[in-house]
Amino acid sequence: MAYEMANVGGGSWEVTAVAPKYFHGNDLRPVRFEPDSNADCRVLSVNAYLTRKVHIFLYGWQLRSILSENWDLIHCWEEPYIFAGGEVAWFAKSKTPLVFRTAQSINKRYPQPFRWIEQYSMRRAAGWICSGSLVAKTLSSRLGYDKPMAKIPLGVDLNAFRPDPDLGKAVLKKLGWKPGPPVIGYLGRFVASKGLRVLMNALDGLTGDWRALFVGNGDMLPELRKWSEDHGDKIRICTDVTHDQVPPYLNAMNVLCAPSQTMPNWKEQFGRMVVEAFAAGLPFIGSDSGEIPFVVGDTGIIVGEKDEIGWTKAIADLLGDPIKQRELSEQGRQRAQEEFAWPAVAKKYLSFFDSLLANKQN
Incomplete structure (x- = not known):
């Protein structure tokens, strides 16, 4: 700044x-x-x-x-x-x-x-x-x-956070993944207030082929790792990614999810990951907690923070709709350029x- x-x-x-x-x-x-x-x-x-x-x-x-x-x-x-x-x-x-x-x-x-x-x-x-x-x-x-x-x-720095498929492919290779099923992404703290349990339960309800990439760290890391054991090669958890290393990981994802939860002493105050996803041309799904709906506007998908079935449906619907993905990608990139x-x-x-x-x- x-x-x-x-x-x-x-x-x-x-x-x-x-x-x-x-x-x-x-x-x-x-x-x-x-x-x-x-x-x-x-x-x-x-x-x-x-x-x-x-x-x-x-x-x-x-x-x-x-x-x-x-x-x-x-x-x-x-x-x-x-x-x-x-x-x-x-x-x-x-x-x-x-x-x-x-x-x-x-x-x-x-x-x-x-x-x-x-x-x-x-x-x-x-x-x-x-x-x-x-x-x-x-x-x-x-x-x-x-x-x-x-x-x-x-x-957001548009020189760093931008669409770059080659960077995404390099991350997939680093993670031991070949091109294949879509990657559902999460970026942020591994804590209950960020909705990790909601996302884990939503992913459990998905059918078809998918993979999930979690980037961050926090107190829920042991729980997240234990949950991931049931999904084998579908899950990757990266805890040593510094902020300047985030853009390639966003490019490895097909959608970014932010299921933040309202707590007695906390609501999502902005959601930096929202504007970073926009800048990277990454379709975004967020909860209706705190500031997220105001930041997202009509440039993403909003789901009730407690609605795990709704989260499963929103993710499945978006992954199955390439036209919607492209629309959100273009709209997000434009808003990042004009506002963020x-x-x-x-x-x-x-x-x-x-x-x-x-x-x-x-």
């Missing part, structure tokens, strides 16, 4: 990106800072602590020094209620506009001290950004969010920032 803002800013914006040197996280692999030597913006890495716990992790004093510089605007890609979000609000100069990005799709009552942190951060904020309609609706009436807001989707490509997304960010600075001057 920072790179694209620098690229599309046309010299009117000088962009500096600040990122943790290392982040452990609690669902996927640890991530180390990997700068892009071709980036057209200043990039700084700082220490981060307690990164196994995303709600309480903190940056070091390096961040305070950076935020003390004379910025025209600070954009914080952190939730305003977590420790790191409050830390940015505390370190930023009081006259510098501060913009948070939030993905909270459920109106929660946070325990202390998170409630205090959110209230402080949003009093300090000049505006906020969210990725979808559900989050915008959920938070707009929440205390402290009566500030300028922009609804801007997550983006990083340059288009970056322009929306800069337009919002420009409006905030204009309001400040007035």
Whole structure:
């Protein structure tokens, strides 16, 4: 995002990106800072602590020094209620506009001290950004969010995520599969909230020839592997695929499924895999959980999140309809180019920032 803002800013914006040197996280692999030597913006890495716990992790004093510089605007890609979000609000100069990005799709009552942190951060904020309609609706009436807001989707790199049959064939060969039955794909965390059990049960109900490719990792990996034993050579599970390695795996699939499930404390907040599937020209089937129906629109197939029979039917119908597959592929690619490509997304960010600075001057 920072790179694209620098690229599309046309010299009117000088962009500096600040990122943790290392982040452990609690669902996927640890991530180390990997700068892009071709980036057209200043990039700084700082220490981060307690990164196994995303709600309480903190940056070091390096961040305070950076935020003390004379910025025209600070954009914080952190939730305003977590420790790191409050830390940015505390370190930023009081006259510098501060913009948070939030993905909270459920109106929660946070325990202390998170409630205090959110209230402080949003009093300090000049505006906020969210990725979808559900989050915008959920938070707009929440205390402290009566500030300028922009609804801007997550983006996708169309140079990396694109239709490329040769890449897909190479993945099939790597997996020990010859060309043959269609491949049903899953990309994301192996956790109950992402609907793995629904998808496994739906696949159990399929007739005819099919294969399934699961790309990701998480707590349900042992259960997924045990289930796969009953399907022999039909199933492949890949747990060591980094994000930059994902495009070839999407090209090895014939359809991507995202059966996300609404939980008491979580709804699908956007679904990055949706726009990546669109960019790769991959037909998409998603559940009606959270933001997925809003992101998909009429460019994919939506199934009730608990409707396992409906999932089986949706997958079978799509695999048996080459014309529908082609239509969804073309429509998804077009939407990715028009709405989700990083340059288009970056322009929306800069337009919002420009409006905030204009309001400040007035």
